[in-house]
Amino acid sequence: MKNNLKLLAIPLTLLTSSLAYAAVPYQNETYPFKQPNGDTVIITLNGNTYFAEQRAANGKLVIFDEVLNGMAYAKVSDDGKTLQSTGVLVTKANAKRLARAEVGQLEQVSKTLVKEHIHTAKQNFFAETADVNAQLVEPSAISGTVKGLTIIIDFPDARGTITKGQVESFLNDLNYSEFGNAQSVRGYFRSVSGNQLDYTNTVTAYYTAKNNKAYYADSRYSSTVRSQELIKEALNWLENTQGFNFASLTTNGSKQIRGLNIFYAGASDSSWSKGLWPHMAQLSPRFCADGVCTDRYQITDMGNSLAIGTFVHESGHLITNWPDLYDYDGTSQGSVASFGVMGFGAIGDTNRFKPTRPVAPLRATAGWDTVTELNPALNANAPSGRLTHTAASNTSYKWSNPQNTQEAFYIEAIHRAGQNSEQPDQGLAIWHVDPAGNNSDEWHPYIQMEHADARRDPENNRNRGDANDLFDVNGEFSATLPNALTSKGTNSLWWNGNDSGLAISGVSDPAATISFDLGAVEPPAGEVYTGYLNNKQQAIQPNGNWFQYAGGTIKATLQGPAGADFDLKLEKWVNGAWQQVAVSESPTSNEAITYSASNGYYRFIVLSYSGAGDYLLNVNK
Structure with missing residues (x-):
């Protein structure tokens, strides 16, 4: 099953308004969620910021029900397009009420439908955040000393258990091993940059929020609503009460703070993408002081321990504009997979303490x-x-x-x-x-x-x-x-x-x-043939004819129009008819064939599976 069904139940406005354009990957990550009846249920999460598949301990898919204000078992809507609440909360008493057959029907959700929803959501989002997205897709050079800011926050009813000193060591010490980490965040970037980047963070004293934690963690709100309210509280406190000099932080060419990080006490106490769920986004409206302004931030919970993996991954976005290197739509594990920190190389039982380079x-x-x-x-x-x-x-x-x-x-x-x-x-x-x-x-x-x-x-x-x-x-x-x-x-x-x-x-x-x-x-330069195809049309090359070949390797590459799907076939005359001996049918218009041919007569077929335009066929024999 693809890890993307949760997106189907999310209005597109949630994705476009959140300004979250860099996703944290999740792999069998568990988190506790307290239900309205007082039960604490363990939810297993797979996915990222754009989509997530959530399952209860019995393996059934779940979704946050805003009416019940809790995690409920999920079902597919009658039209098969969305994931909906069954109205049955995940509780100890209800754990065995839903039959597995009801979960099984979720496997029938169309992969194409999932990709269409994600494509539309991302199109809308990127259209609204074009300037910010331009920074993300163009990684930038960075070296020397970079100073970020890490704000630590607790709540009147949930005090911090990890000290300011522990956070400072986690971020800045050059000889660090607490909580099972192999090094600090600073140590990681010094190591992978060959000592060309020294990324340190100023850590604040604890800011105690104005409201109890449940106010900010309310899962009826998307993750950028109450969390951004909390961040603005803390920034105003730093400016007006602590007299912090924001100009001491490293900024980009637009005087925007490169590294803004928020750690809060305890667990997120929220459903995925809701309340205080950890994420990265852009602060809106931005906060400005001392001639500089905020841009992006990352916010995460401290829990009972600290692991550098997610912090390093998100810092890759914040300070270098590196993109994610895994597949957002969940139809694959990407190509880089676990071989790089911007793929899956920063999560898991061991990688979170020792993320890959x-x-x-x-x-x-x-x-x-x-x-x-x-x-x-x-x-x-x-x-x-x-x-x-x-x-x-x-x-x-x-x-x-x-x-x-x-x-x-x-x-x-x-x-x-x-x-x-x-x-x-x-x-x-x-x-x-x-x-x-x-x-x-x-x-x-x-x-x-x-x-x-x-x-x-x-x-x-x-x-x-x-x-x-x-x-x-x-x-x-x-x-x-x-x-x-x-x-x-x-x-x-x-x-x-x-x-x-x-x-x-x-x-x-x-x-x-x-x-x-x-x-x-x-x-080799090869033989070049050109032409134009209408939608569903095909052409025979070379020049509407066949060619005789004594034997050897035939190589051919086709370049067709962007946005169309052209295919390439090689046929041989066998027993009085043309027989296909090689084919290249990718979802694009760029195709290639390499074929070990025997003596005989051959021809190429260039055809439009969809779309129209000019093409170029290069043949080497």
């Missing part, structure tokens, strides 16, 4: 890596032959697209040691980067991990990375290896299907330093 492309945008361009078309002095890379060295290689330098392959060694000890695998990592990609398109994300086993398990929702994903022990990566498919395979083709010319072989065994052979070749 940011992947090479993100370190490069932050200015922390020395990046060597390997493509001789862009670097006349590019190294070649046998190359080496050392993990955690703040260096990386890249092979960029001369026609679109935003697109590139990044190459780095990953070794399971130190900060990376919780990685699912070790070996040579290859990342395919394209800012035109989309988080929720598992087959063309912003950063695609080139899985060495070619299974694409995270994209197919099988796992969040495993021990076969990195290249090692004579591993090979080229235009056809380890998988020749363009849309769902793993290879060095550009996203338009053209051969990048990148070829890697002879990868050494996993170790701190990995060697590999760079055997790049210039892609």
